[in-house]
Amino acid sequence: MAEFLTKSRARNIFYGGSIFFVVIFVGMTVHSHKYVVEVSTAGMPLSDAVIRGKHVWEENSCINCHSLHGEGAYFAPELGNVMTRWGVQDYPEDAFETLKGWIESQPSGIEGRRQMPRYELTDEDIRGLAEFLRWADQTDTQGWPPNDAG
């Protein structure tokens, strides 16, 4: 190896190879972007309510306790399929009512149980959040999670 692989050869392989992989990666990213918009998330419109819900999700940093499509903090349940788990994925009004009931009953105050803080949200915020979670739930995630437990 010593004679064949000189320092300058190693450097050239590094630069050339990296550019090669960046090009492939960018190409696949472009394709994936189109796929997300046209296929995997196309089952439900990206409505104003969904976008509002995403903002509510972000402003309250839900991700730092919960996980969404498996990404997040693992301190609280997975929410990518919570609407399916609650059996309200196909019923927007039930989704809103159930979520509102849940949020307004927190914190439970039960000793020894993880506490979700009380978030003061308007009905529109909660409706948006419910729509956002239904929107996430309908995304084609290649069959993940394995079951309704999330």
Add this chain to the structure above:
Amino acid sequence: MKYQSQKVAYWYFLAAMALFGIQVLGGLLAGWIYVSPNFLSEILPFNVIRMIHTNALIVWLLLGFFGAAYFLVPEESEREVWSPKLAYLQLIILVVGTLGAVGSYLVGIHGGREFLEQPLWVKFGILVAALIFLLNISMTVLAGKKTAITNVLLMGMWLLSLLWIFAFINPDNLSLDKMYWWFVVHLWVEATWELVMAAILAFLLLKLTGVDREVVEKWLYVIVATALFSGILGTGHHFYWIGLPGYWQWIGSIFSTFEVIPFFLMMSFAFVMVWKGRRNHPNKAALLWSLGSSTVAFFGAGVWGFLHTLHGVNFYSHGTQITAAHGHLAFYGAYVALNLAIFTYAMPMLRERAPYNQVLNMASFWLMTGGMAFMTFVLTFAGTIQTHMQRVVGDYYMEVQESLSIFYLMRFGAGAAVVIGALLFIYSLLVVRQTEVIAPGPANPVPGE
């Protein structure tokens, strides 16, 4: 210290260690909430504590990288830093931004993308600081001697700063949001940061072992080549279940398996250089951290990463305590320990003293490394049980978590050891003792039989 402007690094390292203290104390607090969930729940909820824990980590590691660059680039380029004033300005911006971010988290103002929760003005501050850094270091390198170490370090720093742009891009479409979010998160820690790590490690080994520069630099190029060749397409292992095409399951599985290679090479590199090197450098603690970093990075990032990277496994283990186990050991080995290695190497010079308190420093290595390893083991056990109960059997999350409480108790104990180790480390670098705790033996002891 050969160049006066290297002194800049001292202040970066101080700021980094202060944040390191905050980070581990935040972690200890979060660990306690796992044990006693009602603790602070009304005043300081878990999500805010976790935000501080992760953000403080990222910022102090970056401060360490910046400081390391200001320390090693003058030596490599054989000249003073282009503008020490700009370097201090950059540090002030970063410290103000960090304090501002922590303050706003405490009053409930934050973004909602994991790890990128900083308010917009802080994100811009980080961008400005990065640009100042790039200008300053690039001018230094361009004017001076160019080495493979500065090449790779600069390339890593330029690329990671460019990728920061994606911190500002947040599409309304959640799946797109996640895809571009990984451009920062994955392409930092599993690609560009590896370049920075390898460059700093190469510098340390060059200084500590006295091995020929040609040999060190060839290794360096081979290591960073394997890092990018595997790491770029390895991003695919985050794209399995977030709404992206199915082909990422194959691309991600194959290329992220190769991500073990750069970490294996870094570990081999460190040991081979020490084996070949003849220099008997007095700073044994820096050598311990360098070897320890590359070894723990191989296990944490390499082995524990591979453990759940194949899509057939990840389908069940994704987002469980397995991920938490891997995350802790990987960050500790690859980036925390490496930063502590360069601090340990540079601090005695920056303070113009002989290496001191080697014993306390080395004790802190074993405390932190032992604590982290124990934490990783218990979280791996917890994650295995969680994967089975929740993902295979289908038990609900909260029920499963209740049955894991013994592991969280043990994790808290492990975390306490890490915190004590971290505080001991900071003490050993900052508070100068006159004598060693244990007197060192002769430099060249009589060979054994």
